[in-house]
Amino acid sequence: MVYDLIIIGSGPAGFAAGVYAGRAKLNTLLLEKEFAGGQVINTYEVANYPGLPELSGAELAMKLQEHAAMFGVVPTLNEVVDLELDGKIKKVITTTQIYETKAVLIATGARWKQLGVKGEEKLRGRGVSYCATCDGAFFNGKVTAVVGGGDTAVEDAIFLSRYAKKVYLIHRRDKLRATKILQEALFEIDNVEVLWDTQVQEIYGNSKVEGIQLINTKTNETQPLEVDGVFVAIGTDPNSNLVKGKVAMDEQEYIIANENCETSIPGVYAAGDVRQKLLKQIVTATADGATAVYAIERYIIENWK
Numbered sequence: 001m002v003y004d005l006i007i008i009g010s011g012p013a014g015f016a017a018g019v020y021a022g023r024a025k026l027n028t029l030l031l032e033k034e035f036a037g038g039q040v041i042n043t044y045e046v047a048n049y050p051g052l053p054e055l056s057g058a059e060l061a062m063k064l065q066e067h068a069a070m071f072g073v074v075p076t077l078n079e080v081v082d083l084e085l086d087g088k089i090k091k092v093i094t095t096t097q098i099y100e101t102k103a104v105l106i107a108t109g110a111r112w113k114q115l116g117v118k119g120e121e122k123l124r125g126r127g128v129s130y131c132a133t134c135d136g137a138f139f140n141g142k143v144t145a146v147v148g149g150g151d152t153a154v155e156d157a158i159f160l161s162r163y164a165k166k167v168y169l170i171h172r173r174d175k176l177r178a179t180k181i182l183q184e185a186l187f188e189i190d191n192v193e194v195l196w197d198t199q200v201q202e203i204y205g206n207s208k209v210e211g212i213q214l215i216n217t218k219t220n221e222t223q224p225l226e227v228d229g230v231f232v233a234i235g236t237d238p239n240s241n242l243v244k245g246k247v248a249m250d251e252q253e254y255i256i257a258n259e260n261c262e263t264s265i266p267g268v269y270a271a272g273d274v275r276q277k278l279l280k281q282i283v284t285a286t287a288d289g290a291t292a293v294y295a296i297e298r299y300i301i302e303n304w305k
């Protein structure tokens with residue numbers, strides 16, 4: 001059997017594509033390698049998805065999943081290990097099967113960036129975390145540090161302040177990148193202190209995090225800081241390995257696709273955080289999913305009469 005569309009990844013982009021593909025009656029397979037929902041399930045409160053304020057990331061992911069299921073698109077757990085994209089019929093190779101399809105939508109999202117400092121890898125899961133909403137509760141009454149200055153770091157610091165005795169937000173510049181409304185909320189919290197112009201040089205500890213070594217980027221002064229946990233929130237890298245060397249990408253390996261989500265290969269589309277774009281949020285991911293499927297419908301009509 002040849003599918004009309006195989007969607008790889010079941011985050012907001014993949015589920016939105018599922019809703020549109022199901023409604024368009026495309027014969028669709030949605031593949032997911034781990035768990036449905038994507039990164040959004042780690043967001044405590046999604047305050048900026050229009051029309052649905054106050055939902056948690058997990059609730060929104062569940063609603064998206066249910067919506068796609070209403071139109072018959074449910075995730076199949078199967079890891080894609082390779083893709084053959086050159087022919088008119090594309091091959092999607094998983095650990096157990098080879099699927100054939102007329103079109104492929106890459107909606108594999110992004111993953112947390114690592115700091116790359118000494119101790120980070122060794123103490124991962126022992127006080128080093130990339131997900132405050134997953135691990136924050138373990139730090140009740142403790143001292144934590146959040147590294148980064150974007151929306152994620154500020155949201156994480158706000159979230160952790162509800163559990164931790166003290167939260168240090170460590171940012172390498174003297175201005176936060178996060179949206180103003182989050183900054184205002186942050187600056188009102190008594191147990192959060194921002195360490196400006198500061199980088200983490202090392203995370204130390206024997207069997208768990210005991211502290212971090214800091215350097216001031218303006219004065220080059222170094223100082224140790226005792227903390228029980230370090231939350232790294234310095235942005236994301238795209239999950240684009242599957243198509244590396246196959247479709248056009250930018251230097252950070254985000255897939256380059258046009259506003260119809262078409263990549264450099266006909267029949268291959270990219271949606272959500274894996275795609276190069278200005279604003280990587282849930283609302284733009286779901287919009288991508290919808291646009292991509294609309295473009296895919298037209299591609300199939302034009303090429304498969």
Ligand code: NAP
Pocket residue numbers: 045046047048115147148149150151152153155172173176177199233234235236278279280281
């Ligand atoms: P981001 O906006 O790319 O910010 C990354 C932050 O980490 C920046 O402040 C950056 O510093 C810093 N950084 C990067 N590399 C670093 C390094 N090696 N060492 C120290 N600091 C480093 O990432 P994000 O906050 O994860 O957000 C990603 C996207 O998701 C954004 O579009 C954001 O708006 C969106 N998001 C939205 C929400 C929401 O709306 N509720 C929540 C979370 C994320 P510089 O500022 O100096 O570059």
